[in-house]
Amino acid sequence: MILFSYIYIIRLRKFAGTALLLALSIAVIAQDKPVFQGQAPVVPVDTKTRPVEKQVRRTFSFEEDRVYFSNEFDGARLNKIERTGENQYTILITPENSPINMSPWYAFKVWGAKRKEINVKLTYPEFARHRYTPLHSRNGKKWKPLETGRITEEEKGTASFGENSRPKRIVMRIKIGKNPVWISAQELQTSRHVFKWINRISRKSFARYEDIGRSSEGRPLRMLQIGNRDSKKMMVVISRQHPPEVTGYFAMQSFVETIAGKSALSKRFRRDWTVYVLPLMNPDGVDEGHWRHNAGGIDLNRDWTIFNQPEGKAVSDFLTSRERETGGKFYFGIDFHSTWDDIYYPMDKEFKGNMPDLVYDWIESIKKAIPNYEPNIRPNERPKPAIVSRNYFYFSHGMEAIVFEIGDNTSRKFIKMKGRTGAIELMKLMLARRDSGARAATAGK
Numbered sequence: 174m175i176l177f178s179y180i181y182i183i184r185l186r187k188f189a190g191t192a193l194l195l196a197l198s199i200a201v202i203a204q205d206k207p208v209f210q211g212q213a214p215v216v217p218v219d220t221k222t223r224p225v226e227k228q229v230r231r232t233f234s235f236e237e238d239r240v241y242f243s244n245e246f247d248g249a250r251l252n253k254i255e256r257t258g259e260n261q262y263t264i265l266i267t268p269e270n271s272p273i274n275m276s277p278w279y280a281f282k283v284w285g286a287k288r289k290e291i292n293v294k295l296t297y298p299e300f301a302r303h304r305y306t307p308l309h310s311r312n313g314k315k316w317k318p319l320e321t322g323r324i325t326e327e328e329k330g331t332a333s334f335g336e337n338s339r340p341k342r343i344v345m346r347i348k349i350g351k352n353p354v355w356i357s358a359q360e361l362q363t364s365r366h367v368f369k370w371i372n373r374i375s376r377k378s379f380a381r382y383e384d385i386g387r388s389s390e391g392r393p394l395r396m397l398q399i400g401n402r403d404s405k406k407m408m409v410v411i412s413r414q415h416p417p418e419v420t421g422y423f424a425m426q427s428f429v430e431t432i433a434g435k436s437a438l439s440k441r442f443r444r445d446w447t448v449y450v451l452p453l454m455n456p457d458g459v460d461e462g463h464w465r466h467n468a469g470g471i472d473l474n475r476d477w478t479i480f481n482q483p484e485g486k487a488v489s490d491f492l493t494s495r496e497r498e499t500g501g502k503f504y505f506g507i508d509f510h511s512t513w514d515d516i517y518y519p520m521d522k523e524f525k526g527n528m529p530d531l532v533y534d535w536i537e538s539i540k541k542a543i544p545n546y547e548p549n550i551r552p553n554e555r556p557k558p559a560i561v562s563r564n565y566f567y568f569s570h571g572m573e574a575i576v577f578e579i580g581d582n583t584s585r586k587f588i589k590m591k592g593r594t595g596a597i598e599l600m601k602l603m604l605a606r607r608d609s610g611a612r613a614a615t616a617g618k
Contacts (some may be wrong), residue, residue: 191596207334208581209514211551217558220481222389223321224468225269228252230296230460235262240349240421246313247363250462251281260291265520267298268613276334276464276474277301280357289348295343299538302339305358305417305581316360319345325509337514359419359581364392365459367413367453367605370426371397384409385451386487389468394487398449399433400443401405405501406607409492409572410450411508411562413466414473416458418511420579420588432600442600447608449495454484473506477565478558492570504528504603505576506566514549515583515591518576520567521552528606531573538598543590 193256209349233242233254240260244251253265264281279299285291295303303326326340347354355361374397375382381402384393412418412425429450432439453459469471469482479488492503505525519532536548559568566574577595579588 186372186445188371191483208549209334209512209516210514211518212548213513214555215475215561216561218472218475220471220476220479222332223308224273225272225463225466225468225470226252226301228266231537237506239290240291241284243282243353244462246282247279247365247460248357248361248462249280249282250278260289261294262291263294263296265296268301269458269461270470274415274465275301275303275304276415276417278358278462278464279305280355280361280462282353282355283330283347283349284351285349286351288348289526290346291377293347293439295345295346297342298408302341303343304336307343307345308357308360308534310355310357311352312420313355313361316355317359317614319347319356329373359417362413362419362422364453364456365569367422367456367459368395369395371395371452374399374429376430377433378445380433381491385442385491386483387453388457388484389482390457392460394451394456394484395430395453396491397450397452399429399448400446402447403471403499404445405499406445406603407447407449407495407499408603409488409505409507410448410452411454411488411567412451412457413453413508414508415510416455416461416463417465419580420583420585421511421577423450423588424577424592424595425450427589428507428509428596431593431596438597438600438604441595445604451492460505469596474561477560477562478569479560489565489569497572502527503566503570503572504601506563506570508561508566508574508576509564510576510578511577514580514605515580516551516578518563518578519550519575520556520563521554523566524556526567526573527571528573528603531602532575532589532605535595535602538602539591539594541573542594542598 178185189519228244230245233581237258238260242254249265251264252267253261257263266277279295308316309319310316324345325344328341330337330339332338371382374380380399382395382397385396386394388394412422453475455467458466465472466483469608473484476482480489507534517536522533536550540546540548556564559565563574563576566572
């Protein structure tokens with residue numbers, strides 16, 4: 174029902190303005206699907222390095238059909254493949270290790286000696302289900318969903334929402350030819366793509382980047398700095414702790430690009446504030462095509478405070494050094510993720526940081542700014558242990574902190590609008606808090 178609604182909305186584009194289109198989209202979605210109740214409470218785990226399964230990078234050749242598959246690119250995941258009949262293939266997708274979150278990532282290229290149609294079945298270990306709707310591309314840059322008529326689901330779950338609503342396997346009918354077709358769980362956004370985006374932002378006069386450390390496999394942890402580097406008022410933005418969570422990364426991009434934009438609001442904000450952005454916290458997991466973990470086999474968002482892994486430790490050291498060097502504070506921290514649906518995970522209202530109630534005022538302002546929008550808010554009532562980013566930001570640095578989650582299948586246009594609106598409303602609030610504080614100080618003299 175949701176897919177047909179989206180198609181109908183897209184066809185309305187020539188008759189409706191952007192604002193009306195977005196309002197209609199939100200109203201249709203709200204009517205057609207249940208509300209995501211949020212993730213289960215965080216459970217502490219051992220974050221000492223564990224072995225991971227390295228996939229063998231190669232081209233898989235099936236000369237009987239003159240068909241070829243490849244996982245020889247960053248972000249690929251194809252563990253095993255076998256021919257099960259003429260122009261029929263079964264792929265096995267396995268995780269880097271287990272236990273692991275149910276986020277089975279896959280990505281591969283396929284081509285043939287001549288144009289034809291093939292059947293490709295995606296299979297997973299017994300504990301997993303197919304999660305991500307296949308995207309396809311002719312160049313690895315522009316992506317669109319594989320048509321629903323070309324996907325057959327097997328042993329679909331009976332739940333109305335979440336992982337138990339998903340099938341155990343799918344079969345895809347793919348048209349191939351001499352030029353490779355890319356198939357992926359989400360749009361490919363590897364370290365190469367992310368660093369290219371960082372370079373583009375850092376060419377602006379008010380931006381720069383630095384490498385604050387190295388990942389487990391030695392890839393750079395690249396921090397983008399935007400605004401007044403000498404300011405005592407700072408905020409931090411991170412994303413991609415978990416490799417498949419591309420929609421959260423897209424929201425982060427829109428959020429950051431708005432802060433780095435040309436508006437009078439953005440310029441004024443940058444004069445007062447410094448924004449630090451780590452767009453790719455888990456470059457090893459992303460480039461290796463992992464489901465969840467880093468090269469150390471660990472969920473990075475369970476290692477805060479403990480810091481057995483180098484990625485979180487580098488961020489922690491950087492935040493502490495900036496506070497020491499500037500004599501200032503971090504007032505806001507946001508961690509962008511993806512899950513089954515859009516959702517906000519703030520700290521509970523009883524926890525007051527360096528700018529009390531900022532997060533809840535911010536969510537309320539987003540609600541007012543987006544027509545017919547009802548945010549799904551699930552406060553964190555169990556703040557300790559502080560092993561996830563949001564809790565660490567609050568307890569270690571006094572930040573008002575939030576996890577900002579985007580649904581796997583949320584419209585990319587809506588994601589961009591949400592990121593842009595979130596940035597605009599946050600800048601307004603933070604500048605207003607600054608101005609009201611200055612007026613109160615003046616009045617008290």
